[in-house]
Amino acid sequence: MTDSTPPEDHDAVSNREKLAAIREVIEYRPSLAVGIVALSVLVGAMEGIGLGFILPIVTVLQDGGGDPSGATRLFLDAYALLGIPFTLEYIVAGVGGVLAVRYALGVCVAWLAAILNAGYRRHLRVESYDAALDARTAYFDEHGSDELLNAVLTQTSYASRAITRIVRAVKTTLVCAAYGFIAFLLAPRLMAATGVVLISFMFVSRYAFESGYGVGDRIARANERVQSVLQAGIQGIREVKLFGLESELRAEFREAVDRHTRASIRKQRDQTALANLNQFFAAATVFGLIYLGARVASLSLAGLGVFLFAMFRLAPRLSSLNGLAYDIDNDLPHLVRTRAFLARLRGDREDWGDESVDSPVERVEFRGVGFGYSTGDGTVLRDVSFAVERGEFVAFVGPSGAGKSTIASLLAGLYRPNEGDISADGVPIERFSVDEWRDRVAVVGQTPHLFNETLRYNLTVGNRDASDATVAEACRIARVTEFLDDLPDGYDTVLGDDGVRLSGGQRQRVAIARALVTDADVVVLDEATSELDSHLEAEVHAGIERLDRDYAVVGIAHRLSTVTDADAIHVMEDGAIVESGTHAELVTDEGAYADLYAAQMEQPSGATLGAGG
Numbered sequence: 001m002t003d004s005t006p007p008e009d010h011d012a013v014s015n016r017e018k019l020a021a022i023r024e025v026i027e028y029r030p031s032l033a034v035g036i037v038a039l040s041v042l043v044g045a046m047e048g049i050g051l052g053f054i055l056p057i058v059t060v061l062q063d064g065g066g067d068p069s070g071a072t073r074l075f076l077d078a079y080a081l082l083g084i085p086f087t088l089e090y091i092v093a094g095v096g097g098v099l100a101v102r103y104a105l106g107v108c109v110a111w112l113a114a115i116l117n118a119g120y121r122r123h124l125r126v127e128s129y130d131a132a133l134d135a136r137t138a139y140f141d142e143h144g145s146d147e148l149l150n151a152v153l154t155q156t157s158y159a160s161r162a163i164t165r166i167v168r169a170v171k172t173t174l175v176c177a178a179y180g181f182i183a184f185l186l187a188p189r190l191m192a193a194t195g196v197v198l199i200s201f202m203f204v205s206r207y208a209f210e211s212g213y214g215v216g217d218r219i220a221r222a223n224e225r226v227q228s229v230l231q232a233g234i235q236g237i238r239e240v241k242l243f244g245l246e247s248e249l250r251a252e253f254r255e256a257v258d259r260h261t262r263a264s265i266r267k268q269r270d271q272t273a274l275a276n277l278n279q280f281f282a283a284a285t286v287f288g289l290i291y292l293g294a295r296v297a298s299l300s301l302a303g304l305g306v307f308l309f310a311m312f313r314l315a316p317r318l319s320s321l322n323g324l325a326y327d328i329d330n331d332l333p334h335l336v337r338t339r340a341f342l343a344r345l346r347g348d349r350e351d352w353g354d355e356s357v358d359s360p361v362e363r364v365e366f367r368g369v370g371f372g373y374s375t376g377d378g379t380v381l382r383d384v385s386f387a388v389e390r391g392e393f394v395a396f397v398g399p400s401g402a403g404k405s406t407i408a409s410l411l412a413g414l415y416r417p418n419e420g421d422i423s424a425d426g427v428p429i430e431r432f433s434v435d436e437w438r439d440r441v442a443v444v445g446q447t448p449h450l451f452n453e454t455l456r457y458n459l460t461v462g463n464r465d466a467s468d469a470t471v472a473e474a475c476r477i478a479r480v481t482e483f484l485d486d487l488p489d490g491y492d493t494v495l496g497d498d499g500v501r502l503s504g505g506q507r508q509r510v511a512i513a514r515a516l517v518t519d520a521d522v523v524v525l526d527e528a529t530s531e532l533d534s535h536l537e538a539e540v541h542a543g544i545e546r547l548d549r550d551y552a553v554v555g556i557a558h559r560l561s562t563v564t565d566a567d568a569i570h571v572m573e574d575g576a577i578v579e580s581g582t583h584a585e586l587v588t589d590e591g592a593y594a595d596l597y598a599a600q601m602e603q604p605s606g607a608t609l610g611a612g613g
């Protein structure tokens with residue numbers, strides 16, 4: 001379990017980064033963004049026209065529309081142009097029509113926003129997953145899987161919510177602009193003064209509360225922690241129960257959830273307080289304006305009516321705009337974080353060439369390979385040189401932690417050496433296309449992962465086109481056939497999370513069979529039979545050796561009995577090869593191998609070398 005990304009200090013996230021995040025959303029589907037803004041402008045205009053209808057209505061009511069002036073004149077001209085009588089009934093019908101269009105456009109804006117929102121969320125998820133699959137193995141060592149899960153599942157949802165809010169803010173701003181414009185036409189100075197007061201208040205009230213970004217950032221971090229503890233508890237449920245970790249995890253989970261709860265309450269409290277403060281101030285401003293409009297601006301009755309109506313509509317919208325700005329600020333950390341996460345993931349891609357591999361690979365060679373894990377604190381391999389040819393069996397033995405499995409990982413290209421090179425038929429492997437190289441190498445690891453799918457799916461992961469006969473043959477050699485009848489649905493049995501329905505030895509046998517199904521040239525067996533009894537282990541090894549296909553086999557073993565017939569055995573200690581030769585040569589040399597062999601011979605059968613494995 002890792003405590004994912006070191007949470008960046010929210011203050012360190014500049015406005016430029018926030019704007020960059022928003023710009024990226026716009027650039028994702030520019031035509032949608034333009035459509036949303038264009039429709040929002042229309043909504044604002046329709047709102048303004050709808051409001052302006054108050055003028056002709058009052059004028060017609062007052063003097064029957066005798067000799068209209070100003071804005072009323074515009075309406076009269078528009079009606080004349082359309083050939084519609086300028087009567088109260090038609091004017092009211094006009095308002096109805098304009099408002100119907102306005103609200104229909106509002107629905108369209110919301111619809112387009114939903115498309116942008118859901119589409120962008122999908123885009124973030126797909127991109128993150130793609131980038132994760134292409135990332136270096138070391139990325140997962142360094143960051144664990146929690147961050148990825150949280151980013152793909154949770155952060156993307158919050159990030160896309162910011163988009164909906166930004167669209168609402170754009171629309172509301174344009175509607176406010178329409179009201180402001182009409183009010184400005186009627187009483188310019190009064191409106192200018194009101195605008196200054198309202199906007200200043202908006203800023204002051206924002207500073208009275210913690211920034212939305214700050215609270216949002218705390219919520220985002222708390223979310224990551226919740227996800228991380230949740231995963232630790234579920235993924236390691238057996239160890240949790242066996243080691244009695246429940247209370248420790250419960251405490252950690254509560255602490256994470258509490259942090260999330262506190263930040264959420266704080267956010268909602270501030271949101272509500274801000275909204276109410278805004279509304280109070282807006283109402284107070286409106287009543288102040290009624291007085292000023294009548295006394296100072298000496299507006300006509302119709303003008304005053306429109307002005308006040310505009311103010312009544314404008315004030316709550318301005319306050320909702322203020323609230324929206326707070327919410328957007330609150331959601332932006334998720335957008336900024338998800339983008340940063342994606343950029344980091346993309347920057348961590350495996351770096352491979354595009355050359356094809358000439359199959360079959362005849363010879364794989366390590367020359368002066370030195371390596372250390374980025375998450376470790378030292379050199380794991382030093383000056384490792386060896387070669388394995390097609391048809392050969394090369395073995396590595398040595399104490400736990402000597403670096404044997406690391407050789408397997410480097411051979412499969414899961415990590416890159418820091419020094420020296422690994423080549424196949426003289427070509428450094430990193431020049432190959434990654435897919436082609438990994439098709440040539442089949443690794444059976446110490447703890448192979450089985451997918452929660454059918455046995456058949458698991459057997460053919462490396463070769464989806466394998467025929468039934470190939471699968472059956474691999475199962476026979478790896479002794480999967482022996483327990484096939486015990487599985488309720490044979491090849492179609494779903495194996496459960498990480499093959500939970502199988503014993504450790506059965507899982508290993510499935511892993512060996514799937515490596516054999518893979519049409520590879522190099523097979524790496526890393527303690528691949530450690531959980532089988534010696535008899536079964538010998539049978540599996542003999543079966544692999546009897547195969548018609550000529551693999552280069554690299555075997556890693558603690559049990560020396562499985563490597564005595566290897567063409568070359570390399571003894572590793574502390575990251576270096578300290579002895580090499582055949583079993584007979586090494587026993588004769590009376591070096592480290594001879595001592596280890598003698599020690600194993602003295603122990604009861606099944607004795608192993610070293611502690612781990």
Ligand SMILES: Nc1ncnc2c1ncn2[C@@H]1O[C@H](COP(=O)(O)OP(=O)(O)OP(=O)(O)O)[C@@H](O)[C@H]1O
Binds near residue numbers: 375398401404
């Ligand atoms: N992903 C990793 N990040 C950091 N250090 C690692 C990682 N994997 C292995 N190591 C370290 O590298 C060293 C060599 O590990 P490796 O698994 O290659 O040894 P091994 O000889 O295969 O051991 P064993 O026989 O126990 O499997 C060990 O000290 C181990 O702690």
